[in-house]
Amino acid sequence: MTLYILRRIFGFLVTLLIAAAVIFFLLDLLPGDPARFILGINATPEAVAALRLQMGLDDPAIVRFGNWLFGMLRGDFGLSQTQKLPVAGLIADRMAVTLPLTIFAMVISVVIGLPLGILAARHRGKIIDTGLMILAQTGVAIPNFWFGMLLTLLFAVTLRWLPPGGFTPWNEDAWASLRGLVLPSLALALPQAAILARVMRTALVDVSSQDFIRTARAKGMTFGEALWRHGVRNALLPVLTILGLQFAFLVAGTIIVENVFYLPGLGKLIYTAIMERDLVLVRSATIILVLVVSFTMLVVDLAYGFVDPRIRERRA
Amino acid sequence: MNWRSLLKHPGLVIGLSATALFALLALLSLVWTPYPIADISIARRFATPGPEHWLGTDQLGRDMLSLIMSGTLTSFTVGAMAVLIGAGIGVPLGLAAAIYDGPVEWVVLRFSDLAFAFPAVVIAILIATLVGPGASNAVIAIGIFNVPVFAQVARGGALAISTLDFVAAARLAGLSKPMIALRHLLPNIASLIIVQGTIQLSLGILAEAGLSYIGLGTQPPATSLGLMLRDAQSLFLIHPWLSLAPGLAIVVIVIALNIAGDGLRDALDPRLRNRGLANVAG
């Protein structure tokens, strides 16, 4: 088991390193001189040269890459070129919105999706299954940001239960912050819940035709009991993979959904950075996103090993 | 597989017909739309649906039906190109990983891990920073995202097939590994790939909408369903119809594609019934 964990962590670090290299060298291809960009067109060549030296821009690319990596390890992501503030702080501020949003959405989609999937599989072929799957089929097809608009129309504009957008910082009024995240999390979660319900149902139906379910029934269980005792745990294996991918998708999805609700999250920051060509900020924000995504994959892999004794011992 | 047996799968027929209807409308927009989409007229803006403008007009007085026809074309084109990129690169990679073990497989798997770590939005961000936003940006971002999906599907399918004796028989007959992949593996995983293709197409259409909505995809004066939603963003509290219409179009197209995909899976290969959807979360 230790071996399995070590190997996964090693793979995670390698992926991260290559990802960092891809991001760094891709953005490094861009023409233009950041120093001149910062100082403006009227700066003297001497001033530009001095700033270049100070920013380490004259070093070879590989050295700058190394510096960037080691900086990040110390928590130093560099200075934003346009806002002249430490990038780490900017990103951390925005993450205070994006991360809770992602986690809420994840929890909601699991709490709704998995039980409905199990319910549908339990009654497969019956009317309840058909109904749930039509619902899921629709849910899968709804773009989350558009769903956000619909939710705003209903709950914020018509019913006036919740704020239509904006965000109160956590330290001012945590209750208001929470209320501000309800609709965005729902918008993100429901299409995901539909996917989860479908995957859960498919996995469970698949498992239910396996021999060990028949064995459990032969022991004296009804189909439902056998499915619950032996099926769900086995069906969770494929579902875990999807959960990992979904978390990644949700992180990316927040960037889009933030727009609907005017939330000051990571997406807004990145969009501004792109428009203002703030490379340091884009670079750091993307590597953070990649980090979160790969870390989720790592957690899923480890969870797999935890659930399935065969994987713990698998060679190769 | 003949046409008659296709008809036994009502889902496939319904899904394909609905998809074909939208595709035809989209293609029609190349030669004809009720009104030119660049036709701006403040005088007739915010018209409600009626005999003159079936779906009303937007804040610039453009005909919504024309916009949706043209936007659907963009959405389909972006989604389809992204599938072509994904399958075109991913399937050969997956096959290579399946037939050559050792270093080739290792490289493909690591590449696939790496690509999975970059959600389409992140790729789009990088490309937008490099070359600026645009529809081709969305194609590349979604396409790259599709690559590891197809690679995994192709590799998984090919590995399952390659344990069968007819592959060993082909090796005995002196076929080279690429020949075996072409003659024996590819035809037997084709249905898997087609089914995955429909899933990725519908995901691509959703992703294009998202990217255009945040301004990283299609740019004006071209239009796409996502861009229409972006334009309607600031107005949707007052004029909900402007966002309802394109949104519903996306939902219906994606549902049609998914139904067609499910039907196709059942019709082509009943064994796949319980698989699929595995990559839907991307």
Added chain:
Amino acid sequence: MSLVEIEKLTISFGGKAAVSDLSLSINKGDRFGVVGESGSGKSLTALAVTGLLPENAEVSGAIRFDGAHLPQDEKAMARLRGQRIGMVFQEPMTALNPLLRVGDQIEEALKLTGHEGDTAVAGLLTEVGLEAQHTDRFPHQLSGGQRQRVMIAMALASAPDLMIADEPTSALDVITQRVVLDLIREICDRRQMTLIFISHDMRAVATLCDRIAVLRGGKLIETGPVKEVLSRPADAYTQKLVAATRMAPRQGEPHVAEKTLLEVVHLTRAFPQGGFWRWRQKPLLAVNDVSLRVSAGECLALVGPSGCGKTTLARMIVGLDSATTGQMRFEGTAYRGSDLPPARRADLSLVFQDPFGSFNPRLSITQSLGEPLRLIPDLDPLAREERLMEAIDSVGLDRAMLARFPHEFSGGQRQRLAIARALVTRPSLVVLDEPVSALDVSVRGDVLDLLVKLQNQLGLTYIIISHDLDMVAAMADRVLVMEAGKIVEEGKPDALFAAPQHRLTKALMEARLPDIAA
């Protein structure tokens, strides 16, 4: 007094009857064998008795257990199964939940029937010949035989009146098969338990059971005491099945070794044992320093339990795998396996075990059969056509079948086609990997006859890989017995089987099920 009474049972799927109008009566204390080939409906019948039929099955007729109709209510039926019926299934690989320790799975069966107790699990394990330490294992850590013992322990948990064993040994190797059969018999005796034993193997039924029913195509052909039915089968089909269990010894002159066709010299195939510290682990030697010679026109058999390395050896000989050390010489060409030059590959071919996996479903028979012909350079289309005709004629199939696709053929026909493909390049050496074990009993004889005929006609040399000693005795000139990658005994079949020397050969001979008394 009958424990199970089946009356006019009909099971159909979508209007097609899989079991029709079947009536059987199984008395308390019977060991009742149900025999049939694939598609005979024997397993469905067992599932019907236990209420485990698939949901889409349409059932009519009546089944009474201990005088009472089977309950319609799902829960009541489930409890009846749990309390009074124990079941053992065919596939020990998949019949256990891979995520739970086997001890927990057995305990669960005990709990469901209220027989739990600290010693109960240990007691059951002992009864089926496992040790207490096995409780903490996961299914994948046990061998096939051990898993089947776990299944039996679970079936016994409720001290059932009836045990249903559905092909419990057909996925096991010969020696384990016999051990499990003996275990079942012993337990039935000790517990005075009624047994329904479902099998395609007449000899297993003859060994284990006292009453028998023969099914074919969902219909009852014949039933009665085993001794009567098997010694005086009334129906032609039963006669055929009984006859198929006896193989006529090889006819004709014994083979005289002349010219050596294939020579295997100190051949070893090592597989690295995976794992993180792979360089620290000893490699697994699937084939360990094997040397042998095959002379032209000979029929050589390789026998041994599963995992003994016989298939790995065969794969190297035909060039699908390469030796780690050592080499082979085929008519003077030295090779290690995959490096066999294409020109020589035409002289060597392989017939696979599974006739269903050995043809690409997307290619026509012409395409599949013609594939090996690319090994022969400069074959013009006419000659190509001729070769295909010749091959399909030689296996006794119609030329028109060339245009068809694999799914249109039965298992026996596919195996004929596989032989035709092996012959299309006119090879001198054909390796046969379990050529009939995946086929129904009644067609095995035909395929074997065909192989003998072809050998005589074309002067072929055969290497047969098998675990079936009777088949080997009927076909082979010489037998090699393999164990753990080494050849442990060699001899002519008559002499070898009459007086086995090595422990393994003796064990194989002992595991052989007795012939059906004529």
